[in-house]
Amino acid sequence: MKLSSxxxxxxxTNGLPxxxxxxxxxxxxxxxxxxxxxxxxxGFVHELVKPGDILPIVLAGKPLILVKNFKGEIAAFHNxxxxxxxxxxxxxxxxxxxxxxxxxxxxxxLNGKLIASPxxxxxxxxxxxxxxPKQYGLEPVRIKIWHDWIFVxxxxxxxxxxxxxxxxxxxxxxxxxxxxxxxxxxxxGEIATNWKFLVENYIEPYHVQFVHPTTTSQPLKDHxxxxxxxxxxxxxxxNEENASSGNLAVSSRYLSLFPNFIIGxxxxxxxxxxxxxxxxxxxxxxxxxxxxxxxxxxxAKEANGLKKLWWDVHKEDHDIxxxxxxxxxxxVSAKGGVLSPYWEKSVRAFHIHVIKSVSKSAKKRKDRVNx
Numbered sequence: 001m002k003l004s005s006x007x008x009x010x011x012x013t014n015g016l017p018x019x020x021x022x023x024x025x026x027x028x029x030x031x032x033x034x035x036x037x038x039x040x041x042x043g044f045v046h047e048l049v050k051p052g053d054i055l056p057i058v059l060a061g062k063p064l065i066l067v068k069n070f071k072g073e074i075a076a077f078h079n080x081x082x083x084x085x086x087x088x089x090x091x092x093x094x095x096x097x098x099x100x101x102x103x104x105x106x107x108x109x110l111n112g113k114l115i116a117s118p119x120x121x122x123x124x125x126x127x128x129x130x131x132x133p134k135q136y137g138l139e140p141v142r143i144k145i146w147h148d149w150i151f152v153x154x155x156x157x158x159x160x161x162x163x164x165x166x167x168x169x170x171x172x173x174x175x176x177x178x179x180x181x182x183x184x185x186x187x188x189g190e191i192a193t194n195w196k197f198l199v200e201n202y203i204e205p206y207h208v209q210f211v212h213p214t215t216t217s218q219p220l221k222d223h224x225x226x227x228x229x230x231x232x233x234x235x236x237x238x239n240e241e242n243a244s245s246g247n248l249a250v251s252s253r254y255l256s257l258f259p260n261f262i263i264g265x266x267x268x269x270x271x272x273x274x275x276x277x278x279x280x281x282x283x284x285x286x287x288x289x290x291x292x293x294x295x296x297x298x299x300a301k302e303a304n305g306l307k308k309l310w311w312d313v314h315k316e317d318h319d320i321x322x323x324x325x326x327x328x329x330x331x332v333s334a335k336g337g338v339l340s341p342y343w344e345k346s347v348r349a350f351h352i353h354v355i356k357s358v359s360k361s362a363k364k365r366k367d368r369v370n371x
Contacts, residue, residue: 015336016351018328021194026358027281031060033357034259036154039164041261041275042066043150044289046182048074052096052110056089059277060154064141065089067099069110076141076152077112083120083136099138112138147177148291149261149273167229168257175265176294183303184290186311191286193321195260195278198286199350201317201324202264202274203256205234206343211320215313217249225345230258230353232346241267248309256346258353269296272310282325288314 020026042057048068055066056079063079065088079088081101088101098115099108107116114133121128142153144161151161158164191198201207205223208216218236226233233255241250250267257263262274275287290306292298327333339348 013339013341013348015339015347016196016354017336018333020336020354021196021325021328022281024281027278028061029358030278030354033360034354035060035278037158037357037360038259039144039151039153039158039161040259041149041257042076042152042277043275044182044273045074045145045148045150046289050094052094053092054089054095054099055092056087057277058279059152062154063087064152065099066143066150067095067110070097074143074145074150075110075112076143076150077138078141080139081106082114082138083117108138112140114138148180148182148289151261164230165257167231168255168261168263171226171228171231171233171253171255172263172265175271179295180271180291180293181298182289183292183298184307186288186290186307186314188286188288188314188318190279191284191318191321192282193284193318193325194281195276195284196350196354197321197324198274198276198284198317199256199260199262200347201321202254202262203233203346203350204340204344205236205254206340207320211316212248212313215248215309215316218252220343223343225343226253226255227345227349232256232258232349234346238267248313256350258350265293269293269298270306286314 040059042059042064043055043066048055048066051068051070051072053068057064057066065077065079066074067077068074080086081088081103083101083104083106086101086103088099089095097110099110101107105116105118106114109115114136116126117131117133118126120126120131127133142156142158144151146161146165205220205225208218208223209220218238222238223234223236226235233253235253237251238249248266252267253265255263260276262276264272266272269292271291271293273289273291277285279285288310290303290310
């Protein structure tokens with residue numbers, strides 16, 4: 001894949017080329033950089049309830065696990081046994097007190113410590129000479145918990161988490177994130193589109209009145225874009241709020257934190273957080289959690305109404321994003337279309353972050369070849 005034109009045009013007035021959405025080699029570059037060098041959103045704290053609750057995920061093509069220990073902490077590990085590197089956990093479950101490899105029964109505690117390697121040195125010889133179990137615990141992954149949201153950093157070189165979330169924290173300063181409560185889950189499964197299309201569609205307001213005419217009432221003229229460091233998005237401020245109907249008509253902000261954390265705030269007492277993780281260049285898994293804010297006690301009827309509303313809104317967006325993906329098969333899309341200089345500033349900023357990240361990977365690979 002040729003990256004030269006992509007890497008030279010840093011202003012990306014034409015958007016990203018088709019290869020950025022369809023080429024597995026480009027996704028490999030993103031895996032090396034975007035999803036390895038940054039803090040990446042991978043899960044929700046409230047989904048790990050009891051000690052032993054364990055959640056397998058895949059990030060940048062690498063199998064990981066999130067597990068809750070007996071101190072109530074959540075840890076992240078590479079999801080492979082240290083013996084023959086078998087994938088340890090295949091589905092979400094409660095593993096009890098131990099994580100056991102089904103191949104040769106090597107066993108770890110919930111802190112990743114190797115506590116059993118049966119017959120490794122011969123019959124009834126579980127610890128052969130020179131073998132130090134403490135050196136063969138599960139390989140940890142750098143992890144941070146921010147309110148209900150779990151972030152990991154694969155290469156352990158990301159900047160301090162506090163610096164990473166500073167911009168979006170400032171944007172959310174009017175929301176008491178210590179007083180949020182999950183009230184509904186929308187698990188969309190696999191969407192037939194590249195992960196970037198889901199982010200781009202969310203952070204630009206240009207499409208809202210055209211794609212969502214029956215599910216939202218937020219005129220385009222009332223919207224604005226947000227570009228603040230690694231935080232991109234849009235907002236809308238309305239003089240009259242209507243949060244009671246099945247047609248969203250409230251002041252809102254639609255924010256992203258590079259690369260894949262998405263949060264929306266909605267007047268007067270609701271936020272929504274999306275988890276988007278790529279499966280391959282043309283597929284992404286997506287989940288949305290709806291939260292009540294500021295201690296508001298949302299009724300089951302309200303929560304179900306919001307769940308239906310957001311399901312309908314998302315399905316409208318999914319249809320558009322899947323058609324964006326299909327459009328990238330055309331030679332017309334090779335240069336990436338053209339971005340609005342007014343409504344798609346946040347998309348442009350997102351693209352520039354992607355370009356800067358993959359440029360690092362391309363340079364590293366070139367340096368290795370020339371070494």
